[in-house]
Amino acid sequence: xxxxxxxxxxxxxxxxxxxxxxxxxxxxxxxxxxxxxxxxxxxxxxxxxxxxxxxx
Amino acid sequence: xxxxxxxxxxxxxxxxxxxxxxxxxxxxxxxxxxxxxxxxxxxxxxxxxxxxxxxxxxxxxxxxxxxxxxxxxxxxxxxxxxxxxxxxxxxxxxxxxxxxxxxxxxxxxxxxxxxxxxxxxxxxxxxxxxxxxxxxxxxxxxxxxxxxxxxxxxxxxxxxxxxxxxxxxxxxxxxxxxxxxxxxxxxxxxxxxxxxxxxxxxxxxxxxxxxxxxxxxxxxxxxxxxxxxxxxxxxxxxxxxxxxxxxxxxxxxxxxxxxxxxxxxxxxxxxxxxxxxxxxxxxxxxxxxxxxxxxxxxxxxxxxxxxxxxxxxxxxxxxxxxxxxxxxxxxxxxxxxxxx
Numbered sequence: 001x002x003x004x005x006x007x008x009x010x011x012x013x014x015x016x017x018x019x020x021x022x023x024x025x026x027x028x029x030x031x032x033x034x035x036x037x038x039x040x041x042x043x044x045x046x047x048x049x050x051x052x053x054x055x056x
Numbered sequence: 057x058x059x060x061x062x063x064x065x066x067x068x069x070x071x072x073x074x075x076x077x078x079x080x081x082x083x084x085x086x087x088x089x090x091x092x093x094x095x096x097x098x099x100x101x102x103x104x105x106x107x108x109x110x111x112x113x114x115x116x117x118x119x120x121x122x123x124x125x126x127x128x129x130x131x132x133x134x135x136x137x138x139x140x141x142x143x144x145x146x147x148x149x150x151x152x153x154x155x156x157x158x159x160x161x162x163x164x165x166x167x168x169x170x171x172x173x174x175x176x177x178x179x180x181x182x183x184x185x186x187x188x189x190x191x192x193x194x195x196x197x198x199x200x201x202x203x204x205x206x207x208x209x210x211x212x213x214x215x216x217x218x219x220x221x222x223x224x225x226x227x228x229x230x231x232x233x234x235x236x237x238x239x240x241x242x243x244x245x246x247x248x249x250x251x252x253x254x255x256x257x258x259x260x261x262x263x264x265x266x267x268x269x270x271x272x273x274x275x276x277x278x279x280x281x282x283x284x285x286x287x288x289x290x291x292x293x294x295x296x297x298x299x300x301x302x303x304x305x306x307x308x309x310x311x312x313x314x315x316x317x318x319x320x321x322x323x324x325x326x327x328x329x330x331x332x333x334x335x336x337x338x339x340x341x342x343x344x345x346x347x348x349x350x351x352x353x354x355x356x357x358x359x360x361x362x363x364x365x366x367x368x369x370x371x372x373x374x375x376x377x378x379x380x381x382x383x384x385x386x387x388x389x390x391x392x393x394x395x396x
Contacts, residue, residue, distance in 0.1 A: 003196045003247055005186065014362060019127070019333050033120065033250040036067065037328025038190045040360035047328070047361075050188050052196075052247050054254070 004030060006051045014044060022049055030055030059093035060382045061312075063126075063342070065322045067329055068100035068119070069193035069242030071353040074371070076239055077232075077277035079104020079290065084371045088321060089114050091378045094312070096132070098122050099249070099261045099294055100242065105280040108290035115312070116294040118260055119331075120250035121301050126314045126331035130257075131307040132299040138217040138259065140171045140295050141210030142288070143203065143252075145265070147180035147223035152265045155285045156221050163292040171219075171292060175209050177202040183222045183248070185240050191353040195244025197222075197251065204255050217259040217295040218252055221288060224264040235275030238353060259298035263287040317342045319381065321374050324348045327363060328356035336363050343381070345374045 006029045012018055026032045030053035039048035064085060066075030075081025081101035086109060089095045095114040102108060102116055115132055117125065124130040142160060144153065163169040182198025197203060207218050224241050231237025245262040252260040264287060274282040281287065302311055314335060322332055324346035335342055344365040346358055358365035368374045380387070 001200050003200060003251070005188070005194050005196065007189070017337050018361065019330065019337055022330075022333075031254075032330075033254060034123075034246055035330055036070075037333075037356050037361065038188070038192065038354055040328065040356050042360065043362050048190075050190065050192065050194070052194060052243075052250070054200075054251070 062092035064097040071238040078280035103290040105287040123330040126334040131311040141215030142174040145222040159288040169296040193243035235277040323350040326352040
């Protein structure tokens, strides 16, 4: 078990729940312990996420 | 009359000008607790090293639990008191152990906090601090398993809440100590408590132990950290009455759901956190009061995320807005519409 710091970027689909989109993007790295969107442009542009994830 | 439930968020490790230092969010919490029937906030807001302020209508909720609560996965169950256990990092030196054991006894005998046991990890936890490319702080625990096993032993012995004291790298961040930088330990503190709460679903909070106290005249916003060699007292006070976390399927009608939140109060440029987004994604979201005066290192405004917000200049203005909401006051402008 270890804790990793992850930076990820997604282009949100404004028709879908943003949290679900973020958590799906992070799930490939492990289980998110903490995440936040740290950069966002205008609506529909990419957003950058920082997260601490727990991986086996 | 409908109770007014307010969620106060000041994320840790993002350089918040108010609440990003040493308990300097407490005056804001006191202000908002003066109008809210129930204020929900997190340890970063309420912890001031040796200082804390009892607020009987305020719920002290760890950040991971707060996110799960906002996602409606967990509900909050207020309690009269918790039995608190303390995890000591094996890396603490003899002086640090003595200071923290004294803090425990002081909390027991001076405040009446029910601290029933402490437990030392089998190896040093290996706490590391880092800074991200955006300037926010984060960090990691090299031995998370050792942390969780010590916490498990305390729970097996009857702990209902866990305080964690870890040895942290020397706090030499000059900008932070000058009252203008990012708390270098904030990010790893969140990781430590999140690990324990995720694993055991009980309240937890972290107190760092540094190798040397601040020697110079402290900047006002970090002065609370210069008062002594332990930051444990505020954590014990907060955990002593922290609400329990209940899976939504086991909740009672007396438990508090995040669906009851009427208003979120957040720094205006820091609206991308998980808890806030979960709540604002609800079909009937709460009002988001975005406070301009509390700037952070980020520039994630509600508008950039498509969130509807009520912008206010200051926490005092936010308080006035809450009073108006609670009293049902609407300030009219123009003439009333005529519908034909």
